[in-house]
Amino acid sequence: MPIELPRLSSNAPIFVRLLPRLAPIVEAALAAGVAAVPEGAAMPANHFADVVPLSMEYAALFLQRIDDGKSLTREDLSKLEVLVTSFAEDRVPLRSLTDGYLGGLQVFWQMIMEEAEPSDIGDLAALGAHLIATIGMLTTTITDAYVDVQQSIFGLERESRRVLCAALLRGEPAVDLAARAGAAIAERYDVISILAGAGLPPTENADAIVKRRWARWAQHALEDIAGASVLNTFDGSSGVALLPAAVDGRERAMRDLATSLAGRFGVNVYVVERLSVPTAQLPDAARECAEVVELARVLGRPTGLHRLEDLLLEYQMTRPGPARDMLARQLEPVLDQPHLMEALDVLMRHGLDRKTAAAELHIHPNTFTYRLHRITELTGIDPSDAHGSRLLAAALTVHRAYPSQRS
Template structure:
């Protein structure tokens, strides 16, 4: 007679003697069943056949053997917490080896199915109640093991990703600091130096750390895909430097990829480094090109040194910078006059074009220009004074962004 269990009994309360006896009769088949799983059953899984033979014959077969013995000998129903450590360790190992998680989990699912098949084949007609007990215990154990395996795998995978990212950041830091390349073969050069600006500078704490991490993940993915290589990045919530090893020119879709990841406000500048020693100077240049372009009011996008060549030159700090900037000090507190001067010079001193850009009548532009000349003493009809005004604007706008 099969042992009758009261309805509603929890699996953790223990198995009946009949269920324990049925499980014990299946245990001698564990070795043969584990070999069959590792060499035949799991072969139906896509990607499994490409695993090394020692992984299939030793690691996976041993894990299957351990799991089946653990279950069949467990007369208390379910799996003891400390017994999960073995599966967690194996899951971490599979993550390190690069085995896909879906493939790992499907081996457990197929293993449970095969063990259930053996239990059914072994059970006598009068042991149906015992078989039902073992089925409940088996599925409960599978749920716990799969949960532990998934958690361990994902933890290890996250740790590996973080380690690779930190290695890439460390290499970027070293190169930007002018140190010897700590990890790159000779074939990594020349390299492309980028400076990416996401937004205008914002106060600390404006973006949450979670939002920044998500932003940087999107940017890293966009860079790797567009460049077809693992890029070395040193970025924060507002942008930063990127090194693309083995690349001498910006990929055609780079700007579009960054806009998809960040938005239309992205700014980008590029330079080429022939060797590790060229990186610091190239990095300074691309960062300055973006800063000058922003200071000059240029729209977001790809900025080239030639696009801001004059402003770049005029904004270089020198002993005369403060005195040049002071030429426009009389206009402090009059932003409309500074705006008029900047647009007027940008429109090649065409008063009508300036008026259109400002939505003003040309006479109003004339009045503003006259007032500017009275306050500063500069005569914009004289080439030298116009050049001084442009230099003063460039220095002031540059200093505002530093």
């Protein structure tokens, strides 16, 4: 419900004194607004030519509305929306626009107060109430107009870059897409695969909102690393980014990327990179990175940067084929006995040290040994034997990666 604004007194003296001084007050406010914008001093003299007459018009309209006992409406500000749209299309930051008009309004109000006399206190309070209401209307009008441009033009630009990235990752012709996106295709790229662990909200709407935010955070982080716009398909859950290959590599930056995103997301984040990949080899590199990053997740690896060389054995064991299927079948006799699966897992993690494994499970070493005997009886493989332990460790790796893998 809108708040009823106070009216000035009839023929308010401050009003009478302000009208003849309106032009110099507006000029001073405009100068202050430009000065409040960091980029303002570097702009050519005619850059704000459209702002001068519009500011004068709105200042007069502001006072007229007060005299009529009304406030500015959204319809009154239609010309401002057009002006803000042009600034947004010129990529003037929203912060600069808000700094400018707030800096100008501050001087506008200061000069009004300088015109005031002690007897104007009531009318000055009424003017202040109207000015606050106007600031609110200006803020929503400017923000809405700017966001509309971002969602249309900038949104199309981001989407065109995503489409370009996807085409490169599929090995499709991309010259026309690059021209549409305003991007140059590099000869080599660092391929970065990102995977966010579980932990999204349970509702579909919340899930979509969070994913968009995560995707935006990741895009900003990648652009900070690259120092430029980045081709990227990360959707808040998984995806691949292409950064023009760096001469010195980005290992530290990639480790920090995983850690910082995990801190913001509140879930584990896995990052895999392949460095300096020729553009023609991007599809194979991207597939490999996606497989490795998913393997890091299913194996319970921590947040961080992972590479194929860190998971060579696990990667090879989990490649599709008859050997992987046979490995998975070795554990079928004990899959429905959690205490035996737990004993086997703990034994492997502690390098076949039965005493340490039993202590972790808080059971007697003899009880732990009995469980190992049961594993041997059911699977036909002795976990305490060198060959048997390697075979069962491999089977466990396949089971973690593909828990439903059964004959």
